[in-house]
Amino acid sequence: MGSPEDIQALLRSIGLDRQEVQTRLDFLQWSAADGARLQQAVDRLGNAHEDFVEHLYNHLGSFPTPAGLLQQPGVLPRLKASQKAYYQRLWRGPHDADYVRERLRVGWVHERVGLELKWYLGAYRLYLDQMLTTLFDGHAQHELFASLLKAVFFDMSLAVDAYSATQRQALESSDARYARALRGANDGIWDWHIDRDQLYLSERWASMLGLARDELGEGSAGWFARVHPEDLPGLRLAVQQHLGGSTPSLQHQYRIRHREGHYLWVLLRGVLSSDERGGQRLAGSQSDISQHKAAEQNLQHAARHDPLTGLANRTRLQELLGQAQERRQRPGARHAALLFIDLDRFKLINDSLGHSSGDLVLVEVAQRLKRCLRPGDHLARFGGDEFVVLLDDLAQLEDAERVAQRMLDELHLPLHLDERQLSVSASIGIAGLGEADIGDDVLRAADLAMYRAKEAGKARFARYSAELQERAARRLQLESALAQALERGEFDLHFQPICRLERGHNRVVGVEALLRWQHEGSWVSPEEFIPILEESGDILTVGEWALFHAAWQCMCWQRMQPGLYCAVNLSSQQLKVSDFARRVARILNETGLPASCLILEITESQLMEDSAQTLACLRELASLGVRLALDDFGTGYSSLSYLKRFPLHILKVDKSFIGGASHDEDLATISRAIIKLGQGLNMAVVAEGVEQSSHLDFLRAEGCDYAQGYLLSQPQPAWQLDPLLLQQPAYLHHGRAATPADYCI
Numbered sequence: 001m002g003s004p005e006d007i008q009a010l011l012r013s014i015g016l017d018r019q020e021v022q023t024r025l026d027f028l029q030w031s032a033a034d035g036a037r038l039q040q041a042v043d044r045l046g047n048a049h050e051d052f053v054e055h056l057y058n059h060l061g062s063f064p065t066p067a068g069l070l071q072q073p074g075v076l077p078r079l080k081a082s083q084k085a086y087y088q089r090l091w092r093g094p095h096d097a098d099y100v101r102e103r104l105r106v107g108w109v110h111e112r113v114g115l116e117l118k119w120y121l122g123a124y125r126l127y128l129d130q131m132l133t134t135l136f137d138g139h140a141q142h143e144l145f146a147s148l149l150k151a152v153f154f155d156m157s158l159a160v161d162a163y164s165a166t167q168r169q170a171l172e173s174s175d176a177r178y179a180r181a182l183r184g185a186n187d188g189i190w191d192w193h194i195d196r197d198q199l200y201l202s203e204r205w206a207s208m209l210g211l212a213r214d215e216l217g218e219g220s221a222g223w224f225a226r227v228h229p230e231d232l233p234g235l236r237l238a239v240q241q242h243l244g245g246s247t248p249s250l251q252h253q254y255r256i257r258h259r260e261g262h263y264l265w266v267l268l269r270g271v272l273s274s275d276e277r278g279g280q281r282l283a284g285s286q287s288d289i290s291q292h293k294a295a296e297q298n299l300q301h302a303a304r305h306d307p308l309t310g311l312a313n314r315t316r317l318q319e320l321l322g323q324a325q326e327r328r329q330r331p332g333a334r335h336a337a338l339l340f341i342d343l344d345r346f347k348l349i350n351d352s353l354g355h356s357s358g359d360l361v362l363v364e365v366a367q368r369l370k371r372c373l374r375p376g377d378h379l380a381r382f383g384g385d386e387f388v389v390l391l392d393d394l395a396q397l398e399d400a401e402r403v404a405q406r407m408l409d410e411l412h413l414p415l416h417l418d419e420r421q422l423s424v425s426a427s428i429g430i431a432g433l434g435e436a437d438i439g440d441d442v443l444r445a446a447d448l449a450m451y452r453a454k455e456a457g458k459a460r461f462a463r464y465s466a467e468l469q470e471r472a473a474r475r476l477q478l479e480s481a482l483a484q485a486l487e488r489g490e491f492d493l494h495f496q497p498i499c500r501l502e503r504g505h506n507r508v509v510g511v512e513a514l515l516r517w518q519h520e521g522s523w524v525s526p527e528e529f530i531p532i533l534e535e536s537g538d539i540l541t542v543g544e545w546a547l548f549h550a551a552w553q554c555m556c557w558q559r560m561q562p563g564l565y566c567a568v569n570l571s572s573q574q575l576k577v578s579d580f581a582r583r584v585a586r587i588l589n590e591t592g593l594p595a596s597c598l599i600l601e602i603t604e605s606q607l608m609e610d611s612a613q614t615l616a617c618l619r620e621l622a623s624l625g626v627r628l629a630l631d632d633f634g635t636g637y638s639s640l641s642y643l644k645r646f647p648l649h650i651l652k653v654d655k656s657f658i659g660g661a662s663h664d665e666d667l668a669t670i671s672r673a674i675i676k677l678g679q680g681l682n683m684a685v686v687a688e689g690v691e692q693s694s695h696l697d698f699l700r701a702e703g704c705d706y707a708q709g710y711l712l713s714q715p716q717p718a719w720q721l722d723p724l725l726l727q728q729p730a731y732l733h734h735g736r737a738a739t740p741a742d743y744c745i
Contacts, residue, residue, distance in 0.1 A: 007101050007104055007105050007108065009275075011100075011101070011104065014104075016100060016104070018097070021097075021100055025095065030095075035093050035094065035095070038091045038092075038093070039091070039092060039093070041091070041135065042088075042091050042092065044134070044135060045091070045131070045134055045135075046134075048130065048131065048134040049084050049087050049088060050084060051130070052087070052126070052127055052130040052131075053080050053083050053084050053087075054080075055126070055130065056083070056123055056126055056127070057070065057076065057079070057080060059126065060119065060123075063119075065116070065119070066119050082106075086102075086106060087127065089102065107120075187204065187285040187286060187287045188201065188202050188204040188205025188206070188207075188208055188285065188286040188287075189201075189202035189204070189205060189283075189284075189285055189286075190202070190205055190223075190270070190283065190284060190285070190286060191281065191282075191283040192220060192281065192282045192283065193275065193279060193280075193281050194243070194279070194280040194281065194282055195279040195280055196279070197219045197220055198218060198219065199216075199217075199218060199219055199220050199222075199223060201213055201216055201223070205286055208264065208266070208286070208288050209226065209256065209257070209258050209259055209264070210258050210259030210260060211259055224236075226256050226257040227254055227255070227256055227257075228254065228255035228256065228257070228263055230255075231254035231255050232254075234252065234254065235252055235254045235268070238250060238251075238252040238268075239252075239282070242270070242271075242272060242282075243272060243280070243282070249269065249270065249271045250268065250269065250270040250271065250272075250282065250284065251267070251268070251269050252267075252268045253265060253266070253267050253268070253289065253293075254266065254268065264288055264290045265288075265289050265290045265292075265293035266286050266287060266288055266289060266290075267286070267287045267289045268284065268285075268286050269284045269285050269286070269287075270282050270283060270284025270285075271283070271284060303315060304316035304319070306380075306381040308359055308362060308363065308381070309362060309363055309366040309381050310366075311366055311379055311380055311381045311387075312378060312379070312380035312381070313380060313381060314380070314382060314383065316380060317378075317380040317382070317388055317390070320378050320380075320390055321338070321390060321442070321443070324336050324390060324392055324433060325433065327392070328433055328434060334392075334393050334394055334395060335393075335394040335395070335396060335397050335399075335432060335433075335434065336390070336391060336392045336393070336394060336432070336433040336434070337390075337391045337394060337397055337399075337400035337430055337431065337432045337433065338388060338389070338390055338391075338430070338431050338432075338433065338442050338443065338445075338446045339388065339389040339391065339400060339403065339404055339407075339428055339429070339430055339446065339461075340382070340386070340387075340388055340428065340429040340430075340431075340443070340446035340447050340449065340450040341369070341386065341387040341388065341389065341407065341426050341427075341428050341450070342385060342386050342387075342426060342427050342428075342450050342454070343365065343385040343386075343424060343425070343426050344424075344425045344426060344427055344454070344458040344459060345425075345458075346358070346361075346384075346385035346424075349361055349422065349424075353417075353420075357417060357418065360417055361415065361417065361422065361424065362381075362385065364415055364417075365387070365411065365424060365426075366379070366381065366387070368407075368410045368411060368413075369387060369389070369407055369410070369411075371410060372403060372406040372407045372410055373389065373391075373403070376392060376393065377389065377390065377391050377392065378390040378392075388443070388446070389403070389407075391403060397430075397432045400430050400432070401430060401461065401463070404428045404430055404461040405461065407426070407428065408425070408426065408428065408459065408460065408461065411424050411425055411426055412425065412459075425458060425459035426459070427450050427451075427453035427454040427458050427459065427460065427461070427462075428450060428453060428460070428461035428462070429445075429446045429447060429448065429449030429450030429451070429452065429453060429461070429462055429464065430446060430449055430461055430462070430463050430464065431445035431446040431449055431463075431464040432464070435464065444472075445464045445468070445469070446464065448464060448468040448469065448471075448472055449461075449462045449463055449464040449465075449468060450462070452468055474528075475528075475532065478519075478524065478528060478529055478532055479532050479536065481519055481520075482517075482529060482532055482533060482536070482538060483536075483538070485517060485519065485542075486538075486541060486542055486545060490517055490518055490519055491515060491516070491517055491542065491545065491546070492515075492516045492517075492518065492717065493513050493514065493515060493516065493546060493549055493550055493553065493717075493718070494513075494514045494516050494715035494716055494717055495511040495512065495513055495514070495550075495553070495566075495715060495716060495717075495718060495721055496511060496512045496514060496708055496713060496714065496715040496716075497510070497511055497708065497712060497713045497721070497724070497730075498510040498511060498512060498567065498686060498706060498707075498708045499706065499707055499708065499712050500705060500706055501696070501699060501700055501704065501705060501706065501707055505731050506696075506707070506712055506731060507730065507731055508561070508564070508724065508725065508730040508731070509563075509564065509565065509706070510564060510565040510566060510567060510599070511554070511557075511564070511565075511566055511567070511721070512566075512567040512568075512569075512601075512708065512715075513546065513549075513550035513553075513566055513567065513568050513569075514526070514569075514715045515530070515542070515546050515569075516715075517529050533571075534571060534572075534573065537573065539571045539573055539574070540571075540573055540574060540577065543570070543571050543573075543574050544574075544583060544587075546568065547568050547584070547587055548587050548590070548591065550566050550568045551566065551568075551587055551588065551591040551593040551598060552591045552593075553566070553718050554566035554591075554593055554597060554598075555591050555592050555593045557721075557722075557725050558593075558597070560722075560725045560726050561725050561730055563597070564597065564725070565596075565597040565598065565599055565627075566593075566597065566598060566599065567599035567600075567601055567629060568598070568599070568600055568601065569601045569631065570600050570601060570602050570606070572605075572606040575602070575606060575613065575614050575617045575618070576613055576617075580617055580621075581617060581620035581621050581623075581624060584598075584600075584621060584624065584626060585624055588624070588626075594625070595624045595625030595626050596625050596626075596627065598626050598627070599626075599627045599628070599629050599649075599650060600621060600626055600627075600628055600629070601628075601629045601630075601631040601652070602614075602618075602628065602629070602630065602631065603630075603631050603632050604630065604632065604633065607630075607646060614646075615645070615646060618646055618647055619647055621647075622647035627649040627650060628646070628647060628648050628649055628650070629648070629649065629650035629651070629652055629686070630643070630646075630648050630650070630651050630652065631652045632652065632654040632688075633651050633652060633653060633654060633674060633678075643677075643681055643683075644681070648683060649683060649684065650683060650684045650685075650686060651674065651677070651678035651681075651683045651684070651685050651686070652685075652686045652687075652688055653671060653674050653675065653685065653686070653687045653688060653704075654688060654689070655688045655689020655709070656689070657670050657671040657674065658671060658687050658688065658689045658690060658695055658698075658699070658709075659689050659691065659695070661695070661698050662692070662694040662695060662697075662698055668698065671687075671698070671702070672702050675687075675699075675702050675703065675704050676702075679703070684705065684706060685704050685705065685706065686706040686707065686708065687699050687704050687706070687707045687708075687709075688707075688708055688709065689709050690707045690708065690709030690710075690711045690712060691709050691710045691711050692711060693711070695707075695709070695711065696711065
């Protein structure tokens, strides 16, 4: 018993190196003379060792504990032979490294067979007593020294017990603290002897999985067999990296199967060490982090999903889009497309029914859009009333158009909300992920296409084209230039005459001021730059500039033609400025233009945007004496109620009705009705878009008093209108200044 590895481990544990052995011998004052004296006395001992061994085992046999150990078959003869050789070596020496290892082996064997230290020490006392009797037989002090040995060895046994008990109590206390700490930490403990593949798992480790400890076996196979297949390679790699010295400690998260079949998330910690034989041991703890992982996943889900609809949000959409772009690089990849969806006039729902109702509408819209998709397609809420759909694995891009049409049809169905029936529509832009001129900015491309759908009349879809990209670049260029246009003096006002239709001739009674912009030597269409000014907010500054110069020019012309009025278009943003009426009053005061000679034109859509603020502002303007005109009547909501609610003085018939009235009976009927409606409400009616003589004939026949259009005059700079307005009165005939012959009936 007692392999060389066991003895070597015991040496390291005690710290018995060469220096320690020498220290002990020096403390005992051992010298070479001591060894020589013992060697010389060996012959005097004779059969003393054989006699002592017999005496010892007879004496031990009278005590139950050692007697039980000695009764095992074959034990007693072997122990007697070993004991005799042991004592002989004690006398002969030498007391070198082999001697030390052999003495440790004997102690190791005695401890392993269960022989307590008190019997071991007592045997030494008997041995010394026997040797004294043999060597100093008849010596007068022998009995006294024998008594002293008994007392000393009794005291030695108590001292050893005290040392052992104290160490055992400290160890037990340490173990107890360790056990309490483990219970408090609720961690499982594991110890893996890698060379032998022996694995110790604590009860807590096993109970995490609903198992008993013996159900997992003694090797690592039972452990690794329960690891989630997707996580096993990562766990093995983490272990190998730590064993190879790449990491200072082992720390890894993975999933492991519970008895009931579900998986727990656990955190594994461990550190490599060497055992007493130099073998590799990996030991540590394992914690159940399932709740933490669930909370972390909930946070990750919340960070990537919209809380209202549960759909993916912008962050998640970017991830999905990146994955789709990667898939498109693989051989055999099919088409993919992005649909950008924006609800039409959703702000009206929020403003009229409240945001809570608006949220319910968004949830219902999300459900309807999802019903139009295949498994594997993705729907995201981009923000507000905007949604984005990622269509993957399409046979052709035209399939995306079919999906878009299904969505439009689904949204067209009536939506019931709190006993109300709502109508919801959307504009959809489509862009293919593989279109050459898009690159990675497919979202922007789909957004551009969506705006094309809105411009085309809403409730429809549009495909991306290179032209849209060019228009976007053009818009960006214009936005940058518009920011400095006013300071550079690039804006100008053109004026279009407004005529009273009299018998046989058309008399100029007013002008409409129209904003123009000349950029880099070319005139930019108002349809291009006015929306940009609206979005940037610069329309407030530019609008005030236009209002001042229009009033100033009109006042100049009134010296030629008294009573001439000027009409100026207003932006909805101007009506939202709280002191706008005071600004108008200041301009009238500075230019000297009478308030009655200023007409401010607004559209139907402006009346609907913010009725309370708009109504207050318009009433304040009317109180100044300024006249108000409703422009493009018939193209918007055409609500008759606000014709009386708002302080309106003039109704302008849109050119789309006038242009077709001469050959389309339906348009003629509508135009006729609008003219009669305005006159019935004591409002002046102005027909726009008069471009043919037949238009004038129709208007005269219906009794419309005022008109403007290219037939009468195109918008012109102020200096070009000066000759006309010098006439007293000024007349126009088919777009040119009238001659005296034109005035004759």
